[in-house]
Amino acid sequence: DVKVTQSSRYLVKRTGEKVFLECVQDMDHENMFWYRQDPGLGLRLIYFSYDVKMKEKGDIPEGYSVSREKKERFSLILESASTNQTSMYLCASRGTGEKLFFGSGTQLSVL
Amino acid sequence: GQNIDQPTEMTATEGAIVQINCTYQTSGFNGLFWYQQHAGEAPTFLSYNVLDGLEEKGRFSSFLSRSKGYSYLLLKELQMKDSASYLCAVNPGGNNRLAFGKGNQVVVIP
Numbered sequence: 001d002v003k004v005t006q007s008s009r010y011l012v013k014r015t016g017e018k019v020f021l022e023c024v025q026d027m028d029h030e031n032m033f034w035y036r037q038d039p040g041l042g043l044r045l046i047y048f049s050y051d052v053k054m055k056e057k058g059d060i061p062e063g064y065s066v067s068r069e070k071k072e073r074f075s076l077i078l079e080s081a082s083t084n085q086t087s088m089y090l091c092a093s094r095g096t097g098e099k100l101f102f103g104s105g106t107q108l109s110v111l
Numbered sequence: 112g113q114n115i116d117q118p119t120e121m122t123a124t125e126g127a128i129v130q131i132n133c134t135y136q137t138s139g140f141n142g143l144f145w146y147q148q149h150a151g152e153a154p155t156f157l158s159y160n161v162l163d164g165l166e167e168k169g170r171f172s173s174f175l176s177r178s179k180g181y182s183y184l185l186l187k188e189l190q191m192k193d194s195a196s197y198l199c200a201v202n203p204g205g206n207n208r209l210a211f212g213k214g215n216q217v218v219v220i221p
Binding site: 030031033040041042043045048050058090094096099100101102103104105107 | 144146151152153154155156159198200207208209211212213214
């Protein structure tokens with residue numbers, strides 16, 4: 001079965017720190033996604049990528065950037081973390097026409 | 112834009128049947144997915160509908176009407192472990208991103 005692995009399950013950072021969230025998938029999927037999930041707001045798409053070095057903004061890209069240097073790896077970067085970026089971050093991958101596979105999530109707290 | 116509507120919460124008794132509705136208005140349609148998400152965990156895939164009708168998979172069934180922009184997920188013989196949020200997601204086609212509803216929290220009580 002497809003495996004999507006996120007590097008950290010829980011993360012605590014300080015305001016202003018640069019934060020890297022890593023995601024790796026093992027099924028050669030073209031498409032990878034970063035979501036954040038907050039109570040009452042559901043899943044919101046931050047960025048996605050449909051190929052190596054390609055990226056597109058989702059619904060809430062402000063304060064975030066991404067990197068996809070290799071097909072299996074998609075990184076989310078918080079350039080200068082702020083308290084309103086405290087959230088659950090979910091990575092997902094998908095082949096064309098297939099279902100979305102999610103990683104186990106990273107609960108990020110920014111203090 | 113894409114609009115996916117789901118009721119926010121429902122409570123049901125163990126052993127009962129519950130129907131979770133989803134209505135959508137999207138720029139296109141290329142399939143609808145249902146996911147289950149337990150608290151603090153990632154969503155897991157339950158079902159996929161692309162044609163009208165009912166898809167049955169054990170205790171879970173999913174129905175789609177494309178002309179009405181409507182789907183439902185039916186959970187039979189409810190168990191305590193079915194307490195979770197159920198997310199409806201539509202593939203509008205085009206760029207491979209899915210549009211998600213906010214999820215319906217189902218609470219199963221003894």
